[in-house]
Amino acid sequence: MSQPSNRGVVYKGPGKVAVESIPFPELALGSRKCNHGVILKVLTTNICGSDQHMVRGRTTAPEGLVLGHEITGIILEKGDDVEFLNVGDIVSVPFNIACGRCRNCKAGMTGICLNVNGDRPGAAYGYVDMGGWVGGQSDYVMVPYADFNLLKFPDADQAKEKIQDLTLLSDIFPTGFHGCVTAGVGPGSTVYIAGAGPVGLAAAVSAQLLGAAVVIVGDMIEDRLEQARSFGCETIDLRQEGDMEDKIEAITGEREVDAFVDCVGFEAHGCGCNAGKEAPATVLNSAMQVTRAGGQIGIPGLYVTDDPGAEDEAAKVGALSMRFGLGWAKSHSFHTGQCPVMKYHRALMQAILFDKVKIADAVNVQMISLDQAPQGYADFDGGAAKKFVMDPHGEFVA
Numbered sequence: 001m002s003q004p005s006n007r008g009v010v011y012k013g014p015g016k017v018a019v020e021s022i023p024f025p026e027l028a029l030g031s032r033k034c035n036h037g038v039i040l041k042v043l044t045t046n047i048c049g050s051d052q053h054m055v056r057g058r059t060t061a062p063e064g065l066v067l068g069h070e071i072t073g074i075i076l077e078k079g080d081d082v083e084f085l086n087v088g089d090i091v092s093v094p095f096n097i098a099c100g101r102c103r104n105c106k107a108g109m110t111g112i113c114l115n116v117n118g119d120r121p122g123a124a125y126g127y128v129d130m131g132g133w134v135g136g137q138s139d140y141v142m143v144p145y146a147d148f149n150l151l152k153f154p155d156a157d158q159a160k161e162k163i164q165d166l167t168l169l170s171d172i173f174p175t176g177f178h179g180c181v182t183a184g185v186g187p188g189s190t191v192y193i194a195g196a197g198p199v200g201l202a203a204a205v206s207a208q209l210l211g212a213a214v215v216i217v218g219d220m221i222e223d224r225l226e227q228a229r230s231f232g233c234e235t236i237d238l239r240q241e242g243d244m245e246d247k248i249e250a251i252t253g254e255r256e257v258d259a260f261v262d263c264v265g266f267e268a269h270g271c272g273c274n275a276g277k278e279a280p281a282t283v284l285n286s287a288m289q290v291t292r293a294g295g296q297i298g299i300p301g302l303y304v305t306d307d308p309g310a311e312d313e314a315a316k317v318g319a320l321s322m323r324f325g326l327g328w329a330k331s332h333s334f335h336t337g338q339c340p341v342m343k344y345h346r347a348l349m350q351a352i353l354f355d356k357v358k359i360a361d362a363v364n365v366q367m368i369s370l371d372q373a374p375q376g377y378a379d380f381d382g383g384a385a386k387k388f389v390m391d392p393h394g395e396f397v398a
Contacts, residue, residue, distance in 0.1 A: 002137065002145035003112070003351065004024065004140065005021065006019055006025070006138060006139045006140045007020065007022060007138060007370060007392075008020065008022040008023070008068070008135065008138035008139075008357050009054060009066065009138070009370070009373045010064060010065065010066055010067070011054060011062075011063060011066075011067055011068045011208055012063055013057070014055070014267045015055065015057065015123070015126045016055075017373060017377050019370055019373055020372070021149055022134075022138060022328065023098050024140060025110040025140050026039075026142065027039065027077065027079050027141075027142065030060060033079070034142070035079035035080045035082075036082060036108075037079050037082070038075050038077065038082060038085065038143050038150070038398050039072065039075075039076045039077040039143075039391065040071070040093070040136075040139070040140065040142075040143055041073055041074045041076045041140055042072070042136055042139060042392050043073050043074055043090065043142060043163065043167075043391070044163055044390075044396070045068050045070060045072070045137045045138070045390050046068075046070035046167060046170070046171070046387065046388065047070075047373070047387075047390070048069065048070055048171060048172065048198075049212050049265075049302075049380075050127065051067050051068070051069075051126075051127075052377065052380060053266075053267065053302060054128055054311040055067075055377055056309065056310055058304075058307055058308070058310075059129075059304060059306065059308075060128055060306050061128035062128075062310065065069070065128070065135070066126050066135040066137070066138060067135045068125060068136040068137030068341075069095035069124045069126050069127055069135060069170070069204060070136070070168075070171045071125065071136035071143075071170055072087065072090070072091070072092050072093065072166060072169075072170060072176075073090070073091060073139060073141070074088065074091075075089045075369075076140065077313050078146065079238075081144050082353065083147060085146055085152060086094065087357065088158070089152050089153075089157050090153045090159045090165060091150040091151060091157060092150070092152065092153070092167075092169040092183050092345060092349070093136065093149065093150060093152075093285055094110065094151070094170060094341035094342055094345060095124050095125065095151075095170055095171045095172075095341060096110045096111045096122065096146065096222065096339075096340065096341050097113065097117075097125065097130075097131065097133055097145070097149070098110035098123075098125070098148065098149060098342070099113050099114075099116055099148070099151055100113075100116050100130075100145055100147075100149070102321075103147075104121065106301060108340060110238075110336055110341065110342050110343075111341075114119070116133075116144075118131070121132070124338075126139070127397045129305075130323060131279065134208055134277075134314070135171050135324075135366070136220075137214035137390060138232045138392065139370070139372065139393065141376070145285075147208045147374070149342070152326045158353065160396075162232065162352060164360035164365045165358070165359050166352060167354075168283045168359050168360065168365075169340075169341075169345045169348055170293035170341070170345075172198050172363065172387070173205075173359050174343070174344040174345050174348060175199055175200050175300045175339040175372050176200070176202030176203035176205065176261075177203070177206035178191075178298070178300060178343070179261040179262075179300035179339075180203055180206045180207045180212075180298060181210070181344075182221045183194065183260060183261050183295075183296045183300075183335070184296035184333075185207050185210045185211055185212055185258075185261075185299040186212075187210075187211030187212075187213075188205070188206070189211070189212045189214075189258045189259050190211045190213060190214045190254070190258045191215050191257060191259045191260075191261065192216045192217075192218065192260045192261070192287075193207065193216065193218070193228075193233075193256045193261050194246065194260070194261065194264050194283045194286070194287070194301070195217075195262070195263035195283075196219035196221065196225055196227065196385070197220060197224065198387040199263045199301070200217060200224075200261075200263035200264075200268060201217075201224075201227060201228060201265050201363045202359060202362070203261045203300070204217050204219065204228055204231070204233050204364055205231065205359055207259075208231075208232065209356070211255070213249065213252065214234060214237070215232070215233045216236060216238040216257070217233045217234070218235070218237075218238050220238045223383070223385035225250075227362075227366055227385040229359075231361070231362050233360075236251075237247075241345055243272060243291060244286060244289065244290050250359065251362075252305040255290075256290055256291060256295075257290055257291060257292065257295070258291075258292055258295055258300070259291070259295060259297075260291045260295065260296075260298070260357055261297075261298045261299075261300065262283045262284065262296045262301045263290040265283075265301030265302040265380070266280045266301075266303045266307060266318070266362055268281075268283045268316075270282055277342070278311050280307075280310070280315050281320035281321050281322050281395065282373070284297075284299070285322060286328075287323075287332075288326045288327040288332060289326065291332060293330040293331060293332075294330070294332075296332065296334075297332055297333065297334050298335050298341060299336045303318060303320075305317065306318065322341065331392050332360060333384060351394045358384045360387075363386075364385055364386045364387060365386070365387045366388055366389065367389050367390075367396055368389070368390055368391070369392075369394065370391075370392040376388040376390070
């Protein structure tokens with residue numbers, strides 16, 4: 001039987017993506033058979049802010065890279081060693097690729113697996129310096145170590161009904177939740193979320209799910225702030241001048257918060273009179289300024305080792321001017337790195353399936369076709385208050 005055709009979203013250089021024909025995936029790793037893998041028909045695949053960093057030319061991503069690390073699909077074919085999943089199962093794919101066998105995977109640190117990337121710990125689909133794995137913004141994709149990595153949805157019909165929520169389990173919902181957990185968010189917490197993009201909005205929902213008393217979201221785009229307000233967040237417009245402590249005090253009656261979550265990362269800009277100017281350490285410095293002594297700072301926002309588009313030489317190699325002494329003096333805890341998706345995705349799936357959270361509404365999911373990917377990237381880059389989710393086979397887009 002002939003294989004179906006396959007297309008994918010391909011990085012073509014700064015500011016450019018295109019939908020092109022790509023090879024149909026094989027159950028193979030180089031020259032050897034990948035008996036522990038599966039081939040998925042992609043049901044949904046999302047545009048992520050991390051993808052946008054590459055498309056802007058702010059990483060060393062090579063032209064020709066097939067993008068996409070947020071994947072939900074149905075198993076089309078499986079290798080001989082896949083025991084606990086079957087053809088026809090609908091599954092969520094953690095963006096972390098993990099072997100399940102190294103010391104880090106066994107300790108639950110699947111974001112820094114030691115066996116899936118020859119250059120550094122940790123791997124992801126369709127991402128620069130993350131092992132060369134083919135991305136999943138495509139019709140079909142191969143997923144290795146399937147029994148370990150994949151989260152099977154218990155009912156296929158229910159999964160399709162809730163696909164706009166469940167598609168967010170591959171990355172941004174666990175990532176936002178992880179940011180809050182590592183920031184120490186709990187019942188009664190006051191929380192500041194830096195950034196109202198999809199991860200920031202997912203973090204805000206996560207803070208509410210964890211019992212926060214007040215969730216404050218800061219951003220420079222009014223539509224995104226309005227989206228945060230739509231599900232009960234307080235907001236701060238960072239274009240406005242004034243001290244952050246004063247703005248927080250006007251909301252909570254106190255000048256500091258219990259927990260701070262950085263959902264912006266290395267492309268941060270100054271606020272107030274410096275709005276529009278790149279200041280890659282500004283969020284981290286603000287975090288130390290407004291987090292209470294003994295508080296925790298979660299940093300799911302992406303920071304890179306190489307940023308060719310940075311405005312100064314130090315930032316080009318990830319060296320940022322942080323006021324770290326302040327954080328030390330206040331006994332802050334900092335938590336960085338990729339979210340270990342598998343630590344959270346089953347519990348968050350249950351929260352979705354039992355209607356405890358409406359994550360798609362919070363991040364304002366918009367379904368688009370694969371052919372609309374270039375426009376989706378352009379709109380997202382322009383600050384649209386939306387999470388673009390692609391439907392490669394037209395099963396959900398009207």
